[in-house]
Amino acid sequence: AWMHLGMIYIANKQFADAKKALKRSIMLKESCWSYYGLANLARIENDKDKASSLALKACEININDISLVKETLNILISAKKYDTALNLISKLKTDIQKIKRIKLYKAFCLAWTDRLEEAESIIFEEGGICVPDIREGENSASELWFIIEEKKAQKLGKVFNRDEASPPGFLDFRMNVEKKT
Numbered sequence: 001a002w003m004h005l006g007m008i009y010i011a012n013k014q015f016a017d018a019k020k021a022l023k024r025s026i027m028l029k030e031s032c033w034s035y036y037g038l039a040n041l042a043r044i045e046n047d048k049d050k051a052s053s054l055a056l057k058a059c060e061i062n063i064n065d066i067s068l069v070k071e072t073l074n075i076l077i078s079a080k081k082y083d084t085a086l087n088l089i090s091k092l093k094t095d096i097q098k099i100k101r102i103k104l105y106k107a108f109c110l111a112w113t114d115r116l117e118e119a120e121s122i123i124f125e126e127g128g129i130c131v132p133d134i135r136e137g138e139n140s141a142s143e144l145w146f147i148i149e150e151k152k153a154q155k156l157g158k159v160f161n162r163d164e165a166s167p168p169g170f171l172d173f174r175m176n177v178e179k180k181t
Contacts, residue, residue, distance in 0.1 A: 003022060003031055003037065006019075033058070035054050035058035036054070036058040048079035052079040056076070059088065064093065064096070069102065082109040083113065085109045086109045104123075104129060110122070116151055119144070119148055130170065139174050
């Protein structure tokens with residue numbers, strides 16, 4: 001009941017009351033959803049470290065919940081906790097690790113930790129990664145390609161110009177961008 005009350009408070013933007021209710025919920029019985037609620041409150045407060053640790057705690061309680069894993073990885077990546085995210089991914093069941101969104105998150109972590117060949121192999125395996133739950137207006141796949149290409153150019157001492165480059169079609173869902181041929 002306290003967890004539900006906390007979520008209602010979040011929906012009504014009563015964040016102080018939400019925090020109290022969710023903490024009370026955890027005192028009575030630990031719940032991944034109460035921790036996740038607190039993680040989102042920390043995110044609202046722009047406390048990325050706290051959001052990361054709370055989301056990770058939530059995920060560790062319910063590591064087989066795919067939606068919770070995805071959200072936790074998103075929080076970890078936005079906090080630039082790439083090694084922590086990779087560690088979490090390594091603990092997942094093999095079938096969960098194979099989910100395309102999880103693989104995309106893994107590739108981001110690998111790219112940001114300069115493991116470019118590994119990141120690139122993920123996005124190009126099986127003819128190119130296809131993320132079925134990619135959201136309208138989401139440019140994560142093309143952004144990942146740009147990050148990899150920029151880092152490869154940096155390693156070679158070259159300048160990479162995004163305006164003169166086009167990601168492969170299977171990664172490019174950008175709108176209002178003239179495609180290079």
